[in-house]
Amino acid sequence: MIALRTALVAIVACTTAAHAADCPRAGALGTSxxxxxxxxxxxxxxxxxFAKTLPLDDREVVLTFDDGPWPPTTAKVLAALAKECVHATFFLIGKSASAHPELVRRIAAEGHTVGHHSWQHRILRRLKPAEAAGEIDHGISAVETALHGVATxxxxTPFFRxxxxxxxxATLDLLRSRGIVVFGADLWASDWNPMTPMQQLKLLTDRLKRARKGIILLHDSKAQTAAMLPAFLNYLKDNNYRVVHVVPAGTEKKPDPLPSAASLSPAEKRD
Structure with missing residues (x-):
């Protein structure tokens, strides 16, 4: 047992060191x-x-963003994540992905997970089953076309929110039958409500203090969230939280790319 425990500690240490080595900026939050x-x-x-969530340890968080891509704000979110060498999951609206395919490809190229969020953000509960299924499929097809040039x-990435x-x-059963994980959230910033970035930061950090871990929902389409994010990442770093990057099973061995230079300002590139 002692030998096994020692081996496990060594594996964790090697994983942490590998992530640290991937980040060119000393002192960055990183992806644990x-x-x-x-x-x-x-x-x-x-x-x-739902009754179940991801198997996260104390002070581990998964960062997720909904409703993009939206050029004025998604680019700022990507820059903040890149500066801290943090990877997140983006649940994209198909219609926006069709309008901004270059931004969809940038999200993926910078190592983030690209999930799905329907075609045009209609409330699927209000639709007939066939219409709801069509909204889901149209959204998936649009994102896949933006990413790979193939409509399918x-x-x-079989993740949907x-x-x-x-x-x-009916829609839950449909997605389960297709092997698509449905993401809810464990806590959120309520950033669909108007507030200042500082108000949002306090709301989110207060909730995280109580929850101590979990899947966090944010919106990269919101200017207040883009403005708040650097301070929130600093809060995570200063309070010993660790960011976990979620990927579909079977793809976890792919190496994480370094942050794109396009995400960083000239001053950040010199750091």
Whole structure:
């Protein structure tokens, strides 16, 4: 048992060192580990909507962003994440992905996970089952076209989040039958409500102090969130939180790319 425990500690240490070596900026928050999510084991995650969430340790967080891509703000979010060598998951709206395919490809190229958030953010609970399924498939196809130039309803990353978390038993069963993980959230910044970046930061950090870990929902389409994010990443770093990057099972061995120079200002590149 002692030998096994020693080996496990060594593995964790090597993983941490590898992540640190990937980041060119000393003192950055970084991404502590990659978590492969198996749809069979975790078909639905997020305690705000479901009974189960991801297997996170104390002070581990998963950063997720909804409703992009939106050029004025998504680019600022990407820059903040790149400066801290942090990887997140973006649940993209298909219609926006079709309008800004270059930004979808940039999100993926910078090592983030690209998930799906329907075609145009309609509340699927209010639609007939066939219409709701069409919204899901149209959104997946649009994101896949933006990423790979091929229209397909088989997502390369089988992660989906319902607009407004408004699922139904039928749509949940449909996604489970297709091996698509449904993401809820464990806590959020309520950034759909107007507030200042500092108000949002306090709201989010107060909630995180109580939760201590979890899947965090933010919106990269919101200017207040883009403005708040650098301070929030500093808060995570100063308070010994660790960022976990989620990927589909089977893809976790791919190396994380370095932050893109396009994400950084000239001053940041010199750091």
């Amino acid at each position: 580990r990659t978590l492969a999510v198996d749809a069979a084991q975790y078909p639905r995650v997020g305690l705000k909507s 309803t088989a997502p390369g 319902f607009p407004g978390f408004a699922s139904t038993p």
